Amino acid sequence: MENTYLTNIWTQVHNLVLLARENVWYLAYFFCSVILLFQVTKWLYNVYFHPLAAFPGPLLWRASRVPFETSNVRGRILKDLSVLHARYGEVVRVAPGILAFIHPSAWPDIYAHKPGHLPFPKDPLRYTHDTYINGHPDVFAAEDVDHPRLRRLLKPVFSDKALREQEPLIQANIDLLISKLRERAGSSTVDPSTTDVVDISTWLNWATFDLIGDLAFGETFGCLARGSYHPWVALIFASVKAVTIAGAIKQFPWLDRLWQILIGGVWMRAMRQHQQLVIEKVDKRLARKTERKDFTEFILNYQNTNDEKMSKGEMYSNLSLLIMAGSDTSATALSGTLYHLARNQHVLRPLQTEIREKFATEGDISFESIAALPNLLAALKESMRMYPSQPIFTPRKVPKGGAEVAGSWVPEGVSLLLIIIIIVVVVVVVIVITTVGIFQSTAYNSPINFMHSHKYDPSRWLGNPTYDGDRRDVFRPFSIGPKSCIGMQLAYTEMQLILARMLWNFDIELVDKERVWTDQAAHWSWVKTPLLMRLKTFEKRE
Numbered sequence: 001m002e003n004t005y006l007t008n009i010w011t012q013v014h015n016l017v018l019l020a021r022e023n024v025w026y027l028a029y030f031f032c033s034v035i036l037l038f039q040v041t042k043w044l045y046n047v048y049f050h051p052l053a054a055f056p057g058p059l060l061w062r063a064s065r066v067p068f069e070t071s072n073v074r075g076r077i078l079k080d081l082s083v084l085h086a087r088y089g090e091v092v093r094v095a096p097g098i099l100a101f102i103h104p105s106a107w108p109d110i111y112a113h114k115p116g117h118l119p120f121p122k123d124p125l126r127y128t129h130d131t132y133i134n135g136h137p138d139v140f141a142a143e144d145v146d147h148p149r150l151r152r153l154l155k156p157v158f159s160d161k162a163l164r165e166q167e168p169l170i171q172a173n174i175d176l177l178i179s180k181l182r183e184r185a186g187s188s189t190v191d192p193s194t195t196d197v198v199d200i201s202t203w204l205n206w207a208t209f210d211l212i213g214d215l216a217f218g219e220t221f222g223c224l225a226r227g228s229y230h231p232w233v234a235l236i237f238a239s240v241k242a243v244t245i246a247g248a249i250k251q252f253p254w255l256d257r258l259w260q261i262l263i264g265g266v267w268m269r270a271m272r273q274h275q276q277l278v279i280e281k282v283d284k285r286l287a288r289k290t291e292r293k294d295f296t297e298f299i300l301n302y303q304n305t306n307d308e309k310m311s312k313g314e315m316y317s318n319l320s321l322l323i324m325a326g327s328d329t330s331a332t333a334l335s336g337t338l339y340h341l342a343r344n345q346h347v348l349r350p351l352q353t354e355i356r357e358k359f360a361t362e363g364d365i366s367f368e369s370i371a372a373l374p375n376l377l378a379a380l381k382e383s384m385r386m387y388p389s390q391p392i393f394t395p396r397k398v399p400k401g402g403a404e405v406a407g408s409w410v411p412e413g414v415s416l417l418l419i420i421i422i423i424v425v426v427v428v429v430v431i432v433i434t435t436v437g438i439f440q441s442t443a444y445n446s447p448i449n450f451m452h453s454h455k456y457d458p459s460r461w462l463g464n465p466t467y468d469g470d471r472r473d474v475f476r477p478f479s480i481g482p483k484s485c486i487g488m489q490l491a492y493t494e495m496q497l498i499l500a501r502m503l504w505n506f507d508i509e510l511v512d513k514e515r516v517w518t519d520q521a522a523h524w525s526w527v528k529t530p531l532l533m534r535l536k537t538f539e540k541r542e
């Protein structure tokens with residue numbers, strides 16, 4: 001009986017296969033038609049019926065995510081967006097579910113904590129958990145209860161007291177940077193043609209990685225001493241583009257599955273190697289009985305006097321995160337500032353004279369004394385406006401029920417029900433989230449927000465009335481709200497100190513004066529190209 005039943009099923013399957021074989025072209029045609037019809041229906045829906053249909057944007061970008069993600073992966077998104085904002089205004093629909101804003105009030109609406117309003121969570125498709133070591137959350141990608149808890153545990157690391165006590169460690173790393181550059185720089189007393197050329201951007205990367213490594217792990221990566229990248233640091237740079245590609249691929253679930261099969265293994269192996277080094281370095285630091293005022297010391301001190309604890313696994317994940325978050329960002333801002341100053345000698349020269357007159361010796365340049373250099377801070381801010389370290393958006397999901405952003409009502413994501421009828425009825429449910437954000441570089445370089453937006457002029461931050469109409473409140477390089485940069489104070493202090501000491505020590509000159517160095521591809525950060533400068537040592541005469 002059972003055998004007859006099985007034989008019947010087998011015969012039917014066999015017949016179906018024969019039928020399919022005979023009609024293979026019809027079947028292929030049928031499936032292609034279904035897919036095409038599905039796509040066309042989706043594009044039409046996105047353009048005409050989607051809850052974001054009323055927002056302006058180019059037709060293809062509103063219909064499909066492909067143009068936005070392609071531009072993103074190619075690193076061209078900022079160039080494309082500046083054209084789109086000029087054409088469509090302060091809010092542009094850059095993909096079916098993504099809105100880009102450049103109006104200042106978008107910052108508090110999206111990123112700040114507003115009593116009585118739901119927060120905008122980080123877009124889970126772009127904030128990867130791959131960086132978690134053995135599944136332990138880091139403050140950057142964590143949500144819900146983990147984020148505020150980890151943020152509280154990390155706060156003492158960035159307090160004013162901690163910063164003051166970290167000064168000797170920070171100064172020691174800058175000493176090494178300056179002495180290594182002095183070895184390479186020419187002297188102002190010799191023939192200028194003998195002066196040496198350095199790729200200052202790479203040196204600043206080495207310096208900031210060494211410095212943060214020293215603060216986080218209790219030892220530097222030895223980049224400055226060796227004059228080359230540590231493999232771990234090189235891997236971080238290599239992953240900048242990979243993270244953007246992975247984020248783009250996650251927008252297309254079928255492609256993501258393929259990516260996981262083809263690349264996922266290699267990617268995870270590289271991540272595990274990277275993570276193993278973190279584990280070894282943190283274990284080594286924890287085993288040391290020392291009172292050196294680094295990040296670990298402040299985390300441990302806080303735990304000794306409070307009930308809240310950071311597990312060892314969380315220390316691995318979060319110390320690793322601090323290295324990634326706190327090194328390239330500062331190096332980028334520093335490189336950008338030196339580039340802009342070298343290009344604008346009329347700004348550089350008076351600033352340099354001021355620094356050299358104010359500080360009789362280099363040793364006088366300290367955390368405390370740099371606070372009296374408003375022109376230096378203005379030079380840094382103006383460069384971060386034109387070339388922000390976090391150039392693209394930090395995407396947030398619109399919360400349940402929708403929310404108002406920069407005067408526009410933005411609905412939350414929708415569940416699309418697409419019903420396609422051809423012979424059979426195919427019902428497809430697609431969950432789409434609405435994502436919003438501000439692309440910093442686009443907002444800061446827009447003439448809508450800043451007068452002479454492409455002109456490097458630090459005086460706009462010093463009360464020059466020409467710039468009274470500037471919307472300075474759009475400038476939030478460290479973001480705002482509960483997930484803003486926890487290291488802002490450290491970053492500002494470290495950057496001003498490095499700049500002041502660099503400018504005190506060296507006269508700087510661009511090797512290629514015509515080249516626009518900031519014209520770079522942008523992913524999570526810029527893909528920096530070599531920044532060649534000629535350095536001449538300045539010898540102070542009494």
Ligand code: HEM
Nearest residue numbers: 139140325326329330389390394478479483485486487491
């Ligand atoms: C020029 C230097 C820096 C810039 C422009 C910068 C910018 C930012 C921005 C825009 C965010 C928000 C990212 C988002 O919402 O996705 C952020 C977050 C963060 N930054 Fe920075 N940063 C800098 C330096 C640092 C330094 C020196 C550290 C620490 C050593 C640091 C640690 C962090 C951490 C831990 C977060 C995540 C905070 C959270 O989610 O609660 N950053 N940074």
